[in-house]
Amino acid sequence: NAGVTQTPKFQVLKTGQSMTLQCAQDMNHEYMSWYRQDPGMGLRLIHYSVGAGITDQGEVPNGYNVSRSTTEDFPLRLLSAAPSQTSVYFCASSQTSRGTDTQYFGPGTRLTVL
Amino acid sequence: KQEVTQIPAALSVPEGENLVLNCSFTDSAIYNLQWFRQDPGKGLTSLLLIQSSQREQTSGRLNASLDKSSGRSTLYIAASQPGDSATYLCAVKLGSSYKLIFGSGTRLLVRP
Numbered sequence: 001n002a003g004v005t006q007t008p009k010f011q012v013l014k015t016g017q018s019m020t021l022q023c024a025q026d027m028n029h030e031y032m033s034w035y036r037q038d039p040g041m042g043l044r045l046i047h048y049s050v051g052a053g054i055t056d057q058g059e060v061p062n063g064y065n066v067s068r069s070t071t072e073d074f075p076l077r078l079l080s081a082a083p084s085q086t087s088v089y090f091c092a093s094s095q096t097s098r099g100t101d102t103q104y105f106g107p108g109t110r111l112t113v114l
Numbered sequence: 115k116q117e118v119t120q121i122p123a124a125l126s127v128p129e130g131e132n133l134v135l136n137c138s139f140t141d142s143a144i145y146n147l148q149w150f151r152q153d154p155g156k157g158l159t160s161l162l163l164i165q166s167s168q169r170e171q172t173s174g175r176l177n178a179s180l181d182k183s184s185g186r187s188t189l190y191i192a193a194s195q196p197g198d199s200a201t202y203l204c205a206v207k208l209g210s211s212y213k214l215i216f217g218s219g220t221r222l223l224v225r226p
Contacts, residue, residue: 004157033213043203045213058213090157100145100207103214105158 001026004106006091012112013081021076021109023091029104031094032074033058034066036087037108043090049074081113116141118206120217127194128225135189135220137204142182145209149178149189152201152219161202162189166209194224 033048045058049068065077091106150158162171162178170179177190205214
């Protein structure tokens, strides 16, 4: 199993550009989520999904969209990038739909918005 | 509002020492608590998961304890090695929430 994979590893955007961060898992997990990690702020939940076709907002959803058309994939879209979105983004998954068991994290995407 | 605190923020110890990392949380109505390890520039790796009904979990040289009533968890690392150098994060999950609430981490350096 590859576990949780994320692409790209690094990305530089200009303000106003859009892009999609990719996340995939091959463990047939129901629950998937996106976090951002910022110095002094820790990890904060952006969006999560409890199964294909079901998504919901986390703590800091503004400026981001998600969709879950398959169990495996959970892409995160930045609609119009802003410097405040400069961060490291992590995707995570867990087996149960409530995310109550072990969380598996991807390697992260380091995003810089100029 | 649930807050998770980890003290100290950084710790440096000589190889072979036994050490304890601390995690405290303000709301005792947690579903579970996880300890993670994060190496520089990498993702998080789950080390131990303690359900709210459990008192401790062990994996190799690692032992995590949970005291819900006092809002505390500790991660005990026995016979530390330079390879243990990393940032250790604890995260709690409330029963009513889908999110993990993370502490800010303890940066551990084990000196050879």
